[in-house]
Amino acid sequence: MLTLWTALAAWYGAGVGLLLPRAVYRLAVEPEEPWRDRCPAGHALDGAVSGWLGRAWCDVCCRTYGPGEPVFVLAGALVCGLLAAVVGVRPELGVWLLAAPFALLLAAVDRAVNRLPDVLTLPLAAGTGTLLGVAALQPHAAGSWRRALLGGVVLASVYFLLFFINPSGMGFGDVKLALTLGVALGWYGWGVLLAGAFLGFLLLAAYGAVLLLSGRAERGTEVPFGPFMVLGALAGVLLGGLAA
Structure with a gap:
């Protein structure tokens, strides 16, 4: 099956x-x-x-x-x-399958022009939160809707703080995307939220190091963060689903 x-x-x-x-x-x-x-x-x-x-x-x-x-x-x-x-x-699988194409679209746009359009980030956050609320009412759901919503607020707040401290190093679109990813990761638990967020930063750092060592970038070169945020969140959701 x-x-x-x-x-x-x-x-x-x-x-x-x-x-x-x-x-x-x-x-x-x-x-x-x-x-x-x-x-x-x-x-x-x-x-x-x-x-x-x-x-x-x-x-x-x-x-x-x-x-x-x-x-x-x-x-x-x-x-x-x-x-x-x-x-x-599980009920949440339907939510992940509906959200995945939009996450791929956002990652591709950000990679192309270093931009995460509001026309995608804001509806995706609202849709993911709403659909997880519906999933939470179904039998065999493996997460918590309240924790998911709180996870979105927490992760978006952390990203907003980083944006406030260093606006040249992070775009406000990343903050809005963090809201959706925090909701998805928070569904499975705080450990999953922490792992998914950390993996996003780790992947970005590894990619930046490769660019520097290969001479394809210099210090201060802008690198889109959205694709790595999405990859980190995907890894986190997979870890959460596996544990559940």
Whole structure:
């Protein structure tokens, strides 16, 4: 049964991954710029100006813009398959599977332009908290909704303090993303929250060290934190699900 759920979750993740590239292309702009709805030459994407899902394909230029689909297909399948395999058939699994594509989208946008758009971070926080409240009412739920909400407040507060101390080293979008990740990690316990947050910083430090040692960056070079926050939180949720 668990193998079937894992396979279905992996297929779901792969399918959702196919839908993300256009959204990444449209959202990966500087804060003062509007969301992209056309290719660099000014042509409508795939003949639909308002579309958000699928490839960022231009019929006139006959090419795709933005990130390629295979990366998102693989990442979606891997993340969702792992979540299903480790968490098992529990109510919170549905929440993780719904939140995972948005987390991948945020990580990709942040990696592209060092920005975490409010249009994603704030609804994701509200949706995750609300859906976990519903999950907590179901049988066999393995976490605490109250602790999840408190975890979101605690982690966001820590990030806000770091932002206040050194605003050049952390963006306010990271603070908003921390709210969602704190809710997810807090669901399984304070130890999971601490582990997931620490892993995010550890992964960022390791990546920064690799860039410095390879000469691809200097001290003071801005590195997007969002992808590492998401990876750390994913590891934390997997640890929490495994322990539960």
